[in-house]
Amino acid sequence: MAKTLFQKVWEAHTVRQLPNGQTQLFIGTHLIHEVTSPQAFGMLRDLGLKVKYPQRTFATVDHIVPTNELKEPYSDPIAQEMIEALRKNTKDFGIRFFDTNTGTQGIVHMVGPEQGITQPGTTIACGDSHTATHGAFGAIAFGIGTTQVRDVLATQTLALSPLKVRRIEVNGQLAPGVYAKDVILHIIRVLGVNGGIGYAYEYAGSTFDNFSLEERMTVCNMSIEGGARCGYVNPDQKTFDYIKGKPYAPKAADWDAAVARWKSFASDPGCAYDDVVKFDAAAIRPTVTWGITPGQAVFIDEKMPALETLNAADRATAEDAYKHMKLSPDTAIKGTKVDVCFLGSCTNGRISDLREAAKYLKGRKVSPTVKAIVVPGSQLTAIQAVHEGLDKVFTEAGFEWRGAGCSMCLAMNPDKLVGDQLCASSSNRNFKGRQGSQTGRTVLMSPIMVIAAAITGQVADAREVFKV
Amino acid sequence: MSLAKVTQVKGLALAVPGDDIDTDRIIPARFLRCVTFDDLGQHAFRDERTGPDGKESNHPMNSPQAARIAAAKKGVMVVGFNFGCGSSREHAPQSIWRFGFTALVGGSFAEIFFGNSTTLGVPCVTLSKDDLAECDAFVRAHPDVEVTVDVEKLVVTAGAKSWKASIAASARDGLINGKWDPIADLLDGAAAVDRTAGSLAYVAGK
């Protein structure tokens, strides 16, 4: 019988059926970071349990790391305490830790792919909702809570129920100035922020075939913003090429066998899906959010919705959003003044994002009214960027060049909005208060749109600013 | 590990309206700067409850009703659709539970939030859209009437009113049988886990 990748991976990792009807699912790869793991280690100690397969858990620090201090001890004692706790926990239990002084630390969803830990046909869990990012490699990857982190540490398994699979096909060529970020913002806008509840999203079609792995990661990353716990792209030659030679990639004689195995996990032609949705790539334009959920988005050259055009439930959220964002219905968002620009995060903090942004920024200056920061998602990305001289392009233009971490994506470190500042952000969440100020405002967009905003000091159409 | 059977949760109710209430709103990221969950109860919905000027807002969590629930350490929160969307932070249900809520009734719940709540023994049941509107209106009009969430019979009752409730079968099973924390069952499968591990080339190191 023809099967989807989801079904094949699920079956290969099924340990048994639990008394309550759920599946005991084997988690081949477990990623942890400092925010959602300390309580799990605490529970493990309270219960007197050990880590069952320490070699299948990998750790790094990302959320709380200050990105403007390179030396420890950090001036924030809580950051220091949380990092020390992870150091101790990984040491006590024999877990590999990509620590701050190794040149390999970074956002957990960047470290996995960079190290070749993220592989097709595997199950990946992490106490972080953007774990879906790893689905770009054809893995079933999803976020879990802290008690579940304990479950994986203690048993290498989780109690789960299978998901339905929705195939999201995007076909055709994106217009100049339109990026993977616009694709996923558009998908969420159309299917809704809760449209994916109960589903895994399988992204397919010629647009995805042509995407690099980094672009696929940008899309899979935001699956959770559409309510889907995981999203994936079937593995292909590009996937294998990306993994080849990475530290944890299969070596020598094992490589061919691994590739053959990985290929076998791809969805079979003619397999049945619970739902299929199609999009035309050519119809997608640069997209920005105007509200407080990632689904509240418009094309940059559109007006924000008039309240009358929304149904009753959406209208209540929209009214709240307009009030918070200090924006008016039925007007253009283009031209709205921007105070802060943030380029980074596990959505758009990769080397290809920095390269594309630098290409347009080169020789230009950040508006004097804007504070702009660029935060490479990982130390490896930062090193590569410096090697290519990208850091200079950013600093010469007036951006602050930072160390690796989550930074202003969620503002657990000192990078925060102040008051009702409006931030043009390449991250994934525009929730109220997300960027560290209760009244702060976030407009999500692609990296090149962030650069356009930085230069002009307003929400701008990058296609016009850069004449692309 | 023996756990309480969660067949029925009874307590005063508080309506916290709105759809797509995300986990950043339930517990802002600055309260994730901790290595235990112990102090989270007091910070549930912090930025909704306290304005930028430091003044208390008229958010329902600031109401005398919320204080009664906090004192009783039991109560039912009535919410909207897609409640708990966003981050996987277990800090969100932990803060609601530690504040004093022992069950949630809503239109729909984000999956990770739902799972995290179930593992705490906190049922999240759903009502149809119309029933939820009626339930919401009822609890606002009758703050002194206790609401019962019957996980076994799948019904929410308040005074003479009752509404048909739903919850994932596996969650219901775990709650009513005192097995809402799956760790014991998962540990039981250790031998089978090793067999699966051995069959996976990337785990077995092949």
Ligand code: SF4
């Ligand atoms: S960059 Fe943002 S979304 Fe990604 S892991 Fe860090 S905090 Fe989460």
